[in-house]
Amino acid sequence: MRFRFLEHTADILFEAYGESYPEAFENAAHAMLSIFGEAGEKEKEPFSLSAHNLEELTVQSLADLLAHMDAHELVFSRVHVDSFDAKSKSISFTAYGEKKRPRDTVKAVTYHELMVKRDKKGWTIRVLLDV
Numbered sequence: 001m002r003f004r005f006l007e008h009t010a011d012i013l014f015e016a017y018g019e020s021y022p023e024a025f026e027n028a029a030h031a032m033l034s035i036f037g038e039a040g041e042k043e044k045e046p047f048s049l050s051a052h053n054l055e056e057l058t059v060q061s062l063a064d065l066l067a068h069m070d071a072h073e074l075v076f077s078r079v080h081v082d083s084f085d086a087k088s089k090s091i092s093f094t095a096y097g098e099k100k101r102p103r104d105t106v107k108a109v110t111y112h113e114l115m116v117k118r119d120k121k122g123w124t125i126r127v128l129l130d131v
Contacts, residue, residue, distance in 0.1 A: 037103030
């Protein structure tokens with residue numbers, strides 16, 4: 001299972017999974033992007049970020065995707081992690097999508113209920129989106 005949506009009263013809560021942080025991040029991005037509807041892959045945009053910790057890196061990366069889609073009237077369909085450095089908490093990824101109106105909107109990626117965890121099964125990322 002790549003991701004699953006969890007029950008929440010007002011917003012959208014999901015968990016994404018992966019054997020590595022990059023895989024879990026790609027699946028978290030896929031969960032968020034699935035809310036906006038289907039899109040082709042005519043456009044591609046590179047992103048590079050660094051942060052103090054993995055929680056901040058996760059939220060800021062997803063927030064940058066969201067802001068870029070809103071500012072450029074794009075809907076991304078998937079993300080591919082090009083590089084990840086756990087020591088420096090940095091990530092570079094490419095988002096693929098197309099110019100179109102989203103099916104639904106998301107106001108923000110929040111820190112509320114955020115979880116980035118590694119255990120014997122792999123990585124889990126839990127994110128709450130403000131809608």
